[in-house]
Amino acid sequence: MSTVLIVEDEARITSFLTKGLKAAGFVPKVADTGRDAIEMALLGDIDIILLDVGLPDIDGFEVLEQLRGQGVTTPVIMLTARASVADRVAGLEGGADDYLPKPFSFDELVARIRLRLRPRKAPAASEPGVLEHRDLALDIRTRRVRVDRQWVDLSAREFALAEVFMRHPGQVLSREQLLANVWGLDFDPGSNVVDVYVSYLRGKLGKERLETVRGVGYRLV
Ligand code: CA
Secondary structure, three states: OOEEEEEOOOHHHHHHHHHHHHHOOOEEEEEOOHHHHHHHHHOOOOOEEEEEOOOOOOOHHHHHHHHHHOOOOOOEEEEEOOOOHHHHHHHHHOOOOEEEEOOOOHHHHHHHHHHHHOOOOOOHHHOOOEEEEOOEEEEOOOOEEEEOOEEEEOOHHHHHHHHHHHHOOOOEEEHHHHHHHHHOOOOOOOOOHHHHHHHHHHHHHOHHHEEEEOOOEEEEO
16 A cells, blocks of 8 residues: 655645545555655655645745755655646656646546556566577577577568567467467468468477477477
């Protein structure tokens, strides 16, 4: 469950937000001054901050500046009645992640919270550029295969078929699976295109590498 820090001095609004956020499955915490908000945010354990601009001590912009200045990267959604463009720009430039002018609908607030809480996408580096199996290597970027230290060119279909085998080494893949993965589901299942391409691949990779499993399909050994 995600903890939401509500920074707001108006009791009516904090009580409305607290009840609503609890009902939506969040853990709400309240700070009713800017200084309390900074203290609570620095302690950590807060997943997102709803920050009002009008606070009794220092205003929301000042709170934001101090938090970002102290390295707090927790997402911040600014809430304010001051719906002017200047305020909005100041908030975003000050490091706010979003800005919601009052009055706002509760549903919209929850949608924005969920959006900001969504985990950042992992960098694309997690996808390996080369798939390897024993002395075979398939380079996804150059679309070539290395067989026993020799690089061999493959046609687009041969490459797609080789990729499916390399992603499931040792596993028996049925003709239907191969057809669906390489040619798409709308291809005629009665076609012998899979067998034809397996024989092409055998010609390039070596006959013994793709084993026929009778009545089932093929396996990369
Ligand atoms: Ca206020």
